[in-house]
Amino acid sequence: xxxxxxxxxxxxxRIAALLLVAAGHQxxxxxxxxxxxxxxxxxxxxxxxxLDVQLPDTDGFxxxxxxxxxxxxxxxxxxxxxxxxxxxxxxxxxxARGFIGKDKLxxxxxxxxxxx
Amino acid sequence: MTRALGxxxxxGERRRLVALAIFYALMVPAEIAYFETRxxxxxxxxxxxxxTWTAAGLVAWHKRPANxxxxxxxxxxxxxxxxxxxxxxxxxxxxTVGWVFSGGTHSACAAVLLLVFPGTRVKAAFDRWLLxxxxxxxTVLYWAYLLFRDPASEPCDDCAEGPNALGIVxxxxxxxxxxxLWSTVSxxxxxxxxxxxxxxxxxxxxxxxxxxxxVLLTGAVAILFLIVYVAGAISYVxxxxxxxxxxxxFLAGVLRTRVTRSTVGELVxxxxxxxxxxxxxxxxxxxxxxxxxxxxxxSQDLGTYVTADGQTLELPESDPRRDVTQIDYGGQRxxxxxxxxxxxxxxxLLEAVEAAARLALQNARLQAEVMAQxxxxxxxxxxxxxxxxAQRRRIERDLHDGAQxxxxxxxxxxxILQSELGNAADPKVEALLDQAGAEAEGxxxxxxxxxxxxxxxxxxxxxxxxxxxxxARRSPVPVEVRELPATRLPAAVEVAAYFVCxxxxxxxxxxxxxxxxxxxxxEDHDSLVVEVSDDGVGGAHFGAGSGLAGLRDRVExxxxxxxxxxxxxxxxxxxxxxxxxRDSSAVT
Numbered sequence: 001x002x003x004x005x006x007x008x009x010x011x012x013x014r015i016a017a018l019l020l021v022a023a024g025h026q027x028x029x030x031x032x033x034x035x036x037x038x039x040x041x042x043x044x045x046x047x048x049x050x051l052d053v054q055l056p057d058t059d060g061f062x063x064x065x066x067x068x069x070x071x072x073x074x075x076x077x078x079x080x081x082x083x084x085x086x087x088x089x090x091x092x093x094x095x096a097r098g099f100i101g102k103d104k105l106x107x108x109x110x111x112x113x114x115x116x
Numbered sequence: 117m118t119r120a121l122g123x124x125x126x127x128g129e130r131r132r133l134v135a136l137a138i139f140y141a142l143m144v145p146a147e148i149a150y151f152e153t154r155x156x157x158x159x160x161x162x163x164x165x166x167x168t169w170t171a172a173g174l175v176a177w178h179k180r181p182a183n184x185x186x187x188x189x190x191x192x193x194x195x196x197x198x199x200x201x202x203x204x205x206x207x208x209x210x211x212t213v214g215w216v217f218s219g220g221t222h223s224a225c226a227a228v229l230l231l232v233f234p235g236t237r238v239k240a241a242f243d244r245w246l247l248x249x250x251x252x253x254x255t256v257l258y259w260a261y262l263l264f265r266d267p268a269s270e271p272c273d274d275c276a277e278g279p280n281a282l283g284i285v286x287x288x289x290x291x292x293x294x295x296x297l298w299s300t301v302s303x304x305x306x307x308x309x310x311x312x313x314x315x316x317x318x319x320x321x322x323x324x325x326x327x328x329x330x331v332l333l334t335g336a337v338a339i340l341f342l343i344v345y346v347a348g349a350i351s352y353v354x355x356x357x358x359x360x361x362x363x364x365x366f367l368a369g370v371l372r373t374r375v376t377r378s379t380v381g382e383l384v385x386x387x388x389x390x391x392x393x394x395x396x397x398x399x400x401x402x403x404x405x406x407x408x409x410x411x412x413x414x415s416q417d418l419g420t421y422v423t424a425d426g427q428t429l430e431l432p433e434s435d436p437r438r439d440v441t442q443i444d445y446g447g448q449r450x451x452x453x454x455x456x457x458x459x460x461x462x463x464x465l466l467e468a469v470e471a472a473a474r475l476a477l478q479n480a481r482l483q484a485e486v487m488a489q490x491x492x493x494x495x496x497x498x499x500x501x502x503x504x505x506a507q508r509r510r511i512e513r514d515l516h517d518g519a520q521x522x523x524x525x526x527x528x529x530x531x532i533l534q535s536e537l538g539n540a541a542d543p544k545v546e547a548l549l550d551q552a553g554a555e556a557e558g559x560x561x562x563x564x565x566x567x568x569x570x571x572x573x574x575x576x577x578x579x580x581x582x583x584x585x586x587x588a589r590r591s592p593v594p595v596e597v598r599e600l601p602a603t604r605l606p607a608a609v610e611v612a613a614y615f616v617c618x619x620x621x622x623x624x625x626x627x628x629x630x631x632x633x634x635x636x637x638x639e640d641h642d643s644l645v646v647e648v649s650d651d652g653v654g655g656a657h658f659g660a661g662s663g664l665a666g667l668r669d670r671v672e673x674x675x676x677x678x679x680x681x682x683x684x685x686x687x688x689x690x691x692x693x694x695x696x697x698r699d700s701s702a703v704t
């Protein structure tokens with residue numbers, strides 16, 4: 001899949017890119033905030049977004065909502081240092097495909113979330 | 117005049133009484149002469165009149181020393197009796213003294229009384245001129261008559277026949293003319309005095325009218341009797357006692373002017389027992405006899421006067437029905453009285469009440485200041501708590517952005533390393549990597565718990581309800597969440613409520629050995645009520661180690677209350693009530 005990584009922490013973006021490539025995906029771009037994410041989606045048309053919840057200008061849920069309104073929205077997987085439990089209600093109402101805690105990110109968990 | 121009278125009063129009512137007794141003793145010959153000339157009936161009426169004025173005057177003087185009515189009434193009585201000396205056969209000088217005072221000086225005293233009452237000064241210039249004219253008429257004009265009086269041309273059985281040392285130019289015609297003039301002027305001025313009295317009644321306020329009413333009533337009765345007497349239906353002996361009602365009317369009027377020394381004394385006692393500002397106004401209104409009295413306290417912050425319940429008091433600008441008295445103390449504004457202008461007529465009154473009330477007013481102001489200081493202390497406590505919360509949010513954020521991110525990256529790197537090595541790895545290396553990964557995971561979750569304990573992110577992002585649900589899920593003791601607020605609340609309130617619940621859960625698990633708990637968080641008017649109950653061993657208290665004292669401080673700093681009900685063996689219920697105040701920090 002063609003993947004866009006969105007996170008304000010550049011260390012995580014590097015690691016996530018390595019993981020994704022090792023899992024057989026193609027990383028087409030990076031973004032460090034919500035505005036950048038929306039622009040990148042418009043320009044690059046990725047299939048999948050790895051989207052951090054804590055962004056400097058907005059939060060991942062708002063970005064997911066915005067993307068869901070576009071004609072061909074990409075799959076969105078939310079990530080965060082915090083646990084899913086902390087976002088239980090917000091996740092329940094979000095158009096995102098799923099949530100993975102950053103420390104749990106792996107090829108298997110990603111495949112499980114997308115496939116589910 | 118008030119102060120002079122007051123001084124007189126202090127120095128000797130006894131002296132006054134002694135002087136009057138001596139005076140009356142000296143007047144006995146004149147009274148006997150009157151009785152012999154005019155007969156018993158007239159004599160008794162005459163004596164009664166004089167005595168009534170003097171007696172009523174003495175009572176009025178004693179009861180209301182600041183009011184000149186008492187003095188004027190005694191003067192009337194004295195002059196009335198002195199004039200009787202004209203009935204003496206001799207000595208010449210004694211009889212002449214009687215003649216000198218016979219021009220109606222007693223009426224002049226009454227005129228002064230009518231134009232002053234119930235106040236203490238003659239205010240209108242017209243009244244002052246009128247009184248000056250009247251005094252001239254009863255002295256100089258009458259003495260002119262005495263100059264020309266020719267006793268030989270006025271024979272009568274029951275007239276005064278005492279020698280008149282002033283009669284040096286006896287001329288019957290001139291005397292008659294002057295007497296007629298004097299007579300006419302007397303009636304004329306009497307009518308004008310009554311007119312002025314009527315005008316004063318119309319312009320008088322309620323307080324002044326209360327004093328004037330008895331005077332007018334008795335005066336009207338006397339005039340009625342006079343008319344009937346002049347019409348010939350009754351004799352002098354019947355109508356003259358009606359005149360005695362008038363001093364009684366003045367006395368009643370004077371007693372109706374409310375404030376005396378004893379009233380002020382009562383006021384001081386009352387004020388010593390009731391310093392509360394709203395009761396103060398009532399006490400003052402009662403003492404002054406003015407139900408329309410308004411009391412305002414100077415507010416340094418607002419720069420205006422405010423009433424006891426905090427409303428601004430507007431001072432009337434130029435309203436003839438309202439008068440304003442400012443009460444300052446130590447050069448600073450303290451309070452203000454807005455009252456009936458009639459209260460000013462008794463000059464010592466407002467001063468006395470001011471002095472009595474000064475202490476109570478200071479007290480009330482000090483109370484208000486203390487309340488303001490307490491409020492400031494409460495606000496500073498609240499600011500400290502909120503500053504602490506803000507700092508904890510920052511720490512949590514820093515942990516999240518810093519250490520937690522790095523640990524996550526570390527854990528992910530280890531995972532990538534493992535997958536890169538794949539099956540070709542040495543089992544020892546494999547084992548080391550597994551262990552490293554586990555340590556990293558452990559560090560991540562411990563740091564996460566720490567961050568949550570410092571300041572849960574979900575509380576900031578999503579609010580109290582999801583935070584409490586999360587708390588319940590993670591709790592070692594089963595927690596039933598019965599009720600949650602539907603909307604977001606001010607941050608300080610949500611934080612306090614969260615920590616109350618989390619602390620209670622910790623206590624329930626650690627100390628109370630509870631097996632079940634429940635949490636209720638509901639809005640009640642303008643407060644949030646949080647109830648946490650458990651079925652543990654009870655016996656919770658605010659002592660060391662329970663953390664409840666810290667909770668109570670936090671809750672009280674926000675102006676709330678924390679109540680612990682924990683009978684031993686019967687579980688624990690903790691109820692916190694937090695005000696959802698308008699002035700707390702903004703809703704997140």
